[in-house]
Amino acid sequence: MKNGAVHNKEQFLNQIAKSLGRERRTTPVARPQWKHQPQWNVLKNATEDELLDVLGTQCDRIHTRVETTTCLELNNMLTTVIEHFDAKSIVSWDDPRFKEYGINDYYENAGRAGVDVHIWDPSIGEKNIIISERADVGITFADITLAESGTVVLFSDNGKGRSVSLLPTNYIAIIPKSTIVPRMTQATHYIHKMEQENGNVPSCINFISGPSNSADIEMNLVVGVHGPITATYIVVTDR
Amino acid sequence: MPMKIGDVEFFGRVDKGLRNSFMRNAVVSAQERLKGAKLNAAEELGDWEEWRNLSEEIRQHTLENLDYYLEELTENVCKQGGHVFFAQTAEEANEYITRVSKEKKAKKIIKSKSMVTEEISMNDALEALGCEVIESDLGEYILQLDDHDPPSHIVAPALHKNKEQIRETFSEKKGYKKTSKPEELALFAREQLRADFLSADIGITGCNFAVAESGAISLVTNEGNARLSTSLPKTQITVMGMERIVPTWEELDILVSMLCRSAVGQKLTSYITGLIGPKDKGDVDGPEEFHLVILDNGRSNILGTEFQSALHCIRCAACINVCPIYRHIGGHSYGSIYPGPIGAVLSPLLGGYEDYKELPYASSLCAACTEACPVKIPLHDLLVKHRRNIVEEHGKGTFGEKLAMRGFSLAASSPKIFSMGSKSAPTVMSPFIKDGKVKKGPGPIKPWTDIRDFPEPSKQSFREWFKKRDKGGDQ
Ligand code: SF4
Numbered sequence: 001m002k003n004g005a006v007h008n009k010e011q012f013l014n015q016i017a018k019s020l021g022r023e024r025r026t027t028p029v030a031r032p033q034w035k036h037q038p039q040w041n042v043l044k045n046a047t048e049d050e051l052l053d054v055l056g057t058q059c060d061r062i063h064t065r066v067e068t069t070t071c072l073e074l075n076n077m078l079t080t081v082i083e084h085f086d087a088k089s090i091v092s093w094d095d096p097r098f099k100e101y102g103i104n105d106y107y108e109n110a111g112r113a114g115v116d117v118h119i120w121d122p123s124i125g126e127k128n129i130i131i132s133e134r135a136d137v138g139i140t141f142a143d144i145t146l147a148e149s150g151t152v153v154l155f156s157d158n159g160k161g162r163s164v165s166l167l168p169t170n171y172i173a174i175i176p177k178s179t180i181v182p183r184m185t186q187a188t189h190y191i192h193k194m195e196q197e198n199g200n201v202p203s204c205i206n207f208i209s210g211p212s213n214s215a216d217i218e219m220n221l222v223v224g225v226h227g228p229i230t231a232t233y234i235v236v237t238d239r
Numbered sequence: 240m241p242m243k244i245g246d247v248e249f250f251g252r253v254d255k256g257l258r259n260s261f262m263r264n265a266v267v268s269a270q271e272r273l274k275g276a277k278l279n280a281a282e283e284l285g286d287w288e289e290w291r292n293l294s295e296e297i298r299q300h301t302l303e304n305l306d307y308y309l310e311e312l313t314e315n316v317c318k319q320g321g322h323v324f325f326a327q328t329a330e331e332a333n334e335y336i337t338r339v340s341k342e343k344k345a346k347k348i349i350k351s352k353s354m355v356t357e358e359i360s361m362n363d364a365l366e367a368l369g370c371e372v373i374e375s376d377l378g379e380y381i382l383q384l385d386d387h388d389p390p391s392h393i394v395a396p397a398l399h400k401n402k403e404q405i406r407e408t409f410s411e412k413k414g415y416k417k418t419s420k421p422e423e424l425a426l427f428a429r430e431q432l433r434a435d436f437l438s439a440d441i442g443i444t445g446c447n448f449a450v451a452e453s454g455a456i457s458l459v460t461n462e463g464n465a466r467l468s469t470s471l472p473k474t475q476i477t478v479m480g481m482e483r484i485v486p487t488w489e490e491l492d493i494l495v496s497m498l499c500r501s502a503v504g505q506k507l508t509s510y511i512t513g514l515i516g517p518k519d520k521g522d523v524d525g526p527e528e529f530h531l532v533i534l535d536n537g538r539s540n541i542l543g544t545e546f547q548s549a550l551h552c553i554r555c556a557a558c559i560n561v562c563p564i565y566r567h568i569g570g571h572s573y574g575s576i577y578p579g580p581i582g583a584v585l586s587p588l589l590g591g592y593e594d595y596k597e598l599p600y601a602s603s604l605c606a607a608c609t610e611a612c613p614v615k616i617p618l619h620d621l622l623v624k625h626r627r628n629i630v631e632e633h634g635k636g637t638f639g640e641k642l643a644m645r646g647f648s649l650a651a652s653s654p655k656i657f658s659m660g661s662k663s664a665p666t667v668m669s670p671f672i673k674d675g676k677v678k679k680g681p682g683p684i685k686p687w688t689d690i691r692d693f694p695e696p697s698k699q700s701f702r703e704w705f706k707k708r709d710k711g712g713d714q
Contacts, residue, residue, distance in 0.1 A: 001520070004322040004529075006313055007335070012325035012535065013306040016481070019542035025307035031486050034296055038289035039493060058506065120523070128523050129471065133437065149506035158521040162470045166463060184507065188492040191513075195453050195488070203319070203519040204469075205455075207511035212463035215503075216378035217421040218402050219269050225377055225425055226432065227463025227510065 042148060043182035051147040051180045052235065058150035062210035063223050065232045071239055074174075075106040081232055082110075085170050087136035089116035091128075094159030097141050101174070101236065120161045129163050138168035138228070142175045144190065145233075148183040149209050152233065156204035165208060171228035173208070176239035265398050273560040276504020277611070284500070294497050295615040297490045298551035302542070308451040308484050309533065315454025319516025321529035329359035332532050336361060336443075336476055337368050339530055343474050345370055345440035349432075351458070351465040352376035353445025354554060355480050355534060357576045358589075361443070372443075373435050375464035377428055381405050384412045389571065399569065432464070442468035442526065446479035447553075448494055449531075452487045455515045456531065459498060461508045469514055475526035477514075481533050482550040488513075494553055497613040501555035537589040545624055549584050551614045556581075558608035558618055564601050573598060580608035580618045587625055592632060599625035 017024040043054060052068070059066045069077040082090070090110065098104055098119075107117045118131045132138060140160065142152035152173040156162055165171055181187065184207065194201050212227030223229065281287040301308055313323045326332035340348065348370050350356065362372045374383045378397035382388045385400075385408045397405075402419040409415035409427060417423040444465055446456040456477050458465035469475050485491050491513075499505045518525030541550055559565050559579030573579070575586040575595065583602055587595040599622045602608075608618040 001318075001320045004317040004320050004516075006317060006323045006325075008325040008327070008331075009310070009313060009323070012327060012481075012533070013310060015327070015535070015539050016306040016309070016542060019539045020303065020305070021543050025304055029304045029307045032296075032300055034293055036289045036293040036296065038284070038286045038293065039496070041286070042284070062505075062509075122521055122523050125523055129437075133433070146507075151507055156519070156522060156525070158519070158523075161522070162466070162524045166466050166470060184492045184496060185489075188488040192452070192488040200319075201453050201455070201513075201515060203515045203517070203522065204525055205513040205515075206466070207507060207513075209505075209507045209509050212461065212509055214377045214425060214462045216376070216381070216397055217405060217424055218265070218400075219272055219398075220402075220421040222421050222425040225429055225462040225464075226375065226436075226467050 039183070039185040042185070046147070046182060048177060048180065051182065052177060052237075054147040055145065055150055055180060055233075055235075058148065059210070059233060062150050063213070063231070064150055064210040065230070066235065067232065068235045068237050071101055071236055074101055074103065074234070074236060075109075077234055078103065078106050078172075081172065081234065082137055085136055085230075087115060087170070089118070089131075089135045090137045090139060091118045091132045091135040091164055091168060092120065092139045093141065093161070093164055094120045095141055097174075097176075101239070103139075103174070120159050120164060122158045128161055129167070132161070132163040132167040135168040137170045137172060138164040138166070139172045139174065140165050142173050142179050142233075144187045145175045145180045146183050146187060146207070146209075147180050149207075150233075151184070151207050151209040153187050154206045154208065155202040156206075157202060162204050162206070165206065166227050168228060170230045170232070171208075171211070172232045172234060175233050175235045177235055177237045178239060180235075265401070267566055269398050270560045270562075270566055273503065273556070277501055277557055277560065278504075280500035280504040280506065290493070290497060291613055291615050293493055294553075294613055295551070297485065297493060298553075298614050299548075301485060301490075302482060302547060302550055305482065305484070305542070308486060309481060311451040312449050312454055312484060313533075315452065316516055316529070316531050317454075319454055319529075321454065321516040321531060323531045323533065325533050325535075327535050329534070329536050332359050332478065332534050332536070333361055333364035335530075335532060336478070337364050339474070339476060340365060340368060340370055340441060343440055343528075345474070347435065347439045348372045348441045348443055349375050349435055349439035349468050349472065350379075350443045351445070351460065351468045352379050353443070353478060354576060355445050355478050356443065358480075359478070359534065359536065361478070373432070373439070375432055375436070375462075375468060376460075377425060377462055377464075380428055380432065381408060384408050389576070399571070432467075436467045436471050439468075439472045441474045441476060442472035443476045443478065444468055446477050446483055446531075447498065448491055449479055449484040450486075450488055450491050450513065451484055453513075453515055455488075455513045457491060457495065458510070458512045458514070459495060459508050460510050460512075461503075461505075463510055466510055466512055469512070469526065470524045473526060474528045474530070475514075475517075476530045476532065478532045478534060481535055481538055494614075498553050498555050501553075501557040501611075501613040541588050546584070546588055546621055548616045549581070549588060549621060551616050552581055552585070553614055554581075555613060557611040557613060558616075561607040561611045563603055563605060563607070568601065573601065580622070581616070584616075584618055584621045584625065592625075592629055596629055599629065 056066050067077055111117045120128055140154055143155045144153040191201055211223050211229055211231040212225045213223045214225040215221050316323050324335045365372050374380045381397045405424055406419035415427055444458055447459045449456050495511055499507050517527055517529040558581050562579050565579045573582045575582050577585045583598040586598055602622050604619045606619045
């Protein structure tokens with residue numbers, strides 16, 4: 001990729017060094033070992049089941065429905081959840097896990113029953129966005145899940161469009177139980193390692209905690225503003 | 240000074256703030272709610288003090304090595320194909336942003352809430368170019384529709400408006416026909432703004448924290464508007480104050496956690512988005528072009544001074560929510576886009592004592608702000624330092640002292656504020672205080688007594704006193 005342009009850097013950074021009363025830092029600055037590290041103590045020795053409980057409790061607070069199921073029962077669960085939305089259209093990531101978990105079969109059945117199912121397809125470009133904008137339901141997997149805050153972490157990729165978790169009215173995240181970690185600390189540590197090892201990270205990383213909301217009108221909470229109006233997490237307990 | 244709001248002098252603004260009873264009630268209940276939520280969120284963590292210590296340590300280290308981290312950030316943004324512009328002044332920043340907009344032949348620009356673009360009056364510059372600039376944050380959208388009513392709170396900008404006023408604005412400006420139910424109002428805004436998001440040429444955002452190691456910027460919102468502004472338009476421009484940066488993703492974790500808890504009492508807001516340059520090859524959504532504007536605008540003058548820690552601020556507004564003075568006078572009284580204790584510290588630094596000399600006195604020095612601050616900025620100490628400078632600069636016994644007296648009486652005229660204020664008797668005022676009682680000094684100043692003897696609130700709204708947003712101020 002072509003490098004971007006930089007303007008006025010030297011002058012600007014020299015000014016900073018001058019204000020700080022020293023020369024420019026030219027050799028790498030070592031990040032110190034922080035004296036206090038309370039973040040690692042949160043839910044420190046929690047088991048997978050305990051983390052799942054924490055996730056459930058937190059999701060109650062952030063207006064997010066959580067269902068648990070097994071891989072075998074996943075499609076029935078999807079049917080139940082999506083029926084509830086009376087959905088006419090679904091948009092989904094193109095991610096190998098959909099096949100692995102058998103969700104493709106669900107899509108085929110839904111398609112036969114008259115629901116418009118669109119799998120994100122980079123080859124048709126912006127049409128994906130238009131389809132997502134009109135879709136009743138958007139479905140993604142969670143790449144990492146944070147118990148403490150009820151958060152799904154999504155890494156963008158060619159088949160993993162940003163719009164799927166953003167534009168449809170209802171959002172569903174499929175959460176393999178094994179992706180649940182205590183909190184943001186574990187996720188950012190992972191991303192930090194990814195950066196160190198690969199020298200880059202996906203161009204968009206989203207930490208999503210429930211549906212969009214706002215308290216801008218007289219401090220009343222309104223659920224569903226620019227993003228989805230509902231959020232549902234389906235935890236697959238045997239994965 | 241573009242960050243300045245209005246021309247009414249300080250005590251005039253206070254006067255009007257005090258008379259607006261809806262606003263005062265709104266401020267009080269918002270403060271209570273946000274303060275309570277924050278306390279819960281802090282308590283839940285158990286070791287809040289440890290978190291504050293860590294946050295302070297991170298901010299100190301980063302600011303001490305700011306040139307290094309900004310350079311690392313720049314390299315990594317460029318590596319991804321993003322462009323970086325360093326702007327010494329607001330004018331330089333606006334010039335660059337308008338240049339990009341011209342190149343892109345932009346007609347419609349969608350923005351998500353950003354204090355720093357307010358600070359530089361970016362909208363005015365773009366509108367002068369003929370661009371339509373649309374605020375997408377619900378609160379900002381409401382203010383913008385209502386003829387640029389200025390924001391009154393960092394986190395909840397439209398705090399001073401009630402839903403009936405909002406309904407009126409929507410129906411007047413956009414033909415809204417439904418009720419003043421917040422859900423219906425929000426749904427209407429969603430529909431209106433969806434069309435704008437889809438057709439905007441450029442998305443402009445602020446930046447909560449940049450991550451040096453990846454060349455990432457992060458955005459913290461609940462509404463999802465920042466995600467829309469950065470997913471749909473082909474060009475993205477992000478404007479950041481130069482101090483809003485962390486070394487790695489691991490520090491982002493800490494500061495974002497502190498920000499969310501301190502600002503709104505949430506563990507995390509609904510959306511925390513990390514964006515690294517333009518979209519990857521083969522991606523469909525996300526910008527094709529990414530510009531990062533890094534702004535100084537007076538900040539480097541704060542570095543290396545006794546006020547350096549003011550740059551540690553993560554804009555959470557926790558200090559505002561506990562401030563007894565803010566509670567009484569409201570956000571507009573500060574005459575700056577940065578209200579409350581941090582505004583009283585920052586505005587004179589960025590805008591000069593000439594315009595903001597009264598602000599350091601809009602405090603009872605009760606230290607509630609310092610205690611609330613998640614990154615441990617000694618706010619009330621900094622206010623005392625300002626007062627000392629002002630007295631020195633303007634000579635004792637004349638301007639400075641007069642100011643000290645007026646400022647003091649503002650605090651002292653409310654017994655409740657006074658009892659908090661006397662907890663740490665300020666140096667400048669100490670001559671007036673003996674045994675915790677005011678022995679001499681000026682009588683209580685007008686604004687507060689007016690309100691006490693004036694149970695019927697004035698019909699005049701601050702909308703009238705502050706008819707239009709000051710276009711750029713008297714720069
Ligand atoms: S000064 Fe501290 S409490 Fe106030 S907004 Fe900044 S970080 Fe928050």
